[in-house]
Amino acid sequence: MSGVGGPPLARRMAELGRGMARYPGLEAAQWMAPERLQDLQWQRLRRVVQHAATHSPLYRRRFAQAGIRPEDIRTPEDFRQLPPTTRDDLRAPGELLAEGFPEDRLRRSTTSGSTGRRTTSYFDERAWVLSKYLLKLRARRACGLQPWHRVALFQEDGSAATQVPSHKRSHAFSIHRPIAEILPAAERFAAHAYYGFPGYFVQLAQAAQGRLRPRMIFTSGELLDPFTRRAIEEGFQAPVFDVYGCTEVKEVAWECPAHAGHHLNADWVMLEIDPPGAAGKVLLTPLYNRAMPLLRYVVGDTGMLLPGRCACGRGLPLIRPTLGRSVDYLRLPGGTTLAPYSLTCAIEDIEGMRQYQFVQTEPARLLLRVVPRDDFGAHSEAALRQALAPVVPGVEVAIERVQEIPPERSGKYRIVQSCLPPDRPVT
Ligand SMILES: [Zn+2]
Structure with missing residues (x-):
């Protein structure tokens, strides 16, 4: 900057x-x-x-x-x-x-x-x-x-x-x-x-x-x-x-x-x-x-x-530039990669969230942090799981309710974040 x-x-x-x-x-x-x-x-x-x-x-x-x-x-x-x-x-x-x-x-x-x-x-x-x-x-x-x-x-x-x-x-x-x-x-x-x-x-x-x-x-x-x-x-x-x-x-x-x-x-x-x-x-x-x-x-x-x-x-000409940074692509078991955009699109119509963040902690484990609104309940969690299941098959989704999602040191928020080492093969 x-x-x-x-x-x-x-x-x-x-x-x-x-x-x-x-x-x-x-x-x-x-x-x-x-x-x-x-x-x-x-x-x-x-x-x-x-x-x-x-x-x-x-x-x-x-x-x-x-x-x-x-x-x-x-x-x-x-x-x-x-x-x-x-x-x-x-x-x-x-x-x-x-x-x-x-x-x-x-x-x-x-x-x-x-x-x-x-x-x-x-x-x-x-x-x-x-x-x-x-x-x-x-x-x-x-x-x-x-x-x-x-x-x-x-x-x-x-x-x-x-x-x-x-x-x-x-x-x-x-x-x-x-x-x-x-x-x-x-x-x-x-x-x-x-x-x-x-x-x-x-x-x-x-x-x-x-x-x-x-x-x-x-x-x-x-x-x-x-x-x-x-x-x-x-x-x-x-x-x-x-x-x-x-x-x-x-x-x-x-x-x-x-x-x-x-x-x-x-x-x-x-x-x-x-x-x-x-x-x-x-x-x-x-x-x-x-x-x-x-x-x-x-x-x-x-x-x-x-x-x-x-x-x-x-x-x-028109472009869609923000499918996400390459480093934030999820690598799923079986070797496929998934653009951050696929995750965010899957849940865009689900109500009850103020903010959220996906974190891939393990190859087959995805953490979804949610800052809930008052109307966020068990039905919202069920809807999220249902929407995500076909997008990340074979991946366990954990939903965690949090007070806030802290930004990175730069002040930016990363909606989708992969914690896997970049070059580690996913099997
Ligand atoms: Zn125009």
Whole structure:
């Protein structure tokens, strides 16, 4: 996570002004026909490939080892022959940095480390303005956010104050502070829009009991299952728009008011699903970052491309990115794997829960922690077991009622968590 309040407003506005002038086609690109967008994406991709193969030590080596020249990449099929870039490659960012982009002149973002080792990504100024401000602005405007709206960010941060100056348009609240302390400050600030992790908003809505009235809520960073979405929307009486992104690439895809999936920023990000044609691993190639080019980056999430075009009329393709992080797939006895989404979908209509979490403790044992509402009873437990039995055959499901589900150290909630060692075979 980077930049809590961002740079001072004046500087940010100047950056935005310059950025807008540099990308006059950004607003229009989202409405282009899908074929034209594909052409635009391909032209930009070819330039990125050429740049990486020429100026980045790692890619220069990879191309030489594979015996491929950048001009050999003539079709998307050719591009898929390139070896993917992994998180391990990011451990030596100096190898990725392109010549002519000295590290001390670049913007940087560091991962929170919740998935293991921390890594740092570098951005040149143009890439930073485009990915950190302009693409986000395009998406938020599509959802109704206006320049004069006040925005509350609920995020990881130790320094966020609860005293909010009334003239500020945006304010960061630390999710590590007790909610009882955050509530009055958030109520006074009266933001139009909220940003944060879904699991946190479930807790906040519950504690607020109608005292907080945002007009819209933007979620990211965690799997947003239908159950959690409904809990947030009912709690705040406001629509939820989910955003998919990562530290290394920034914003990748976002929901518009039609809620038909997440619109991929296809003009500036190439997304592949491996294997193609079904749900699989997400590979990303940002098309703007000349400082630290990334080709076919395996980000550690899974997702799928959705067929058809959104009712809103945008040509940006639709994806469903949040089938869960690869590490949270359950491995069942017999060797099959199960996406977190299958579990959350199975129980989405069961009433009586405020929040829940699945933990796979043993290959054939699944613990379901439930923060119950008053109407949660034996019938709810029976319904849960009945709904889960066909999804996890041969697995014993234990249901535990708890007062609360604590977040991880990062402040994120993991709805589905596997405690099995990643490489241990399940028999
Ligand atoms: Zn749409």
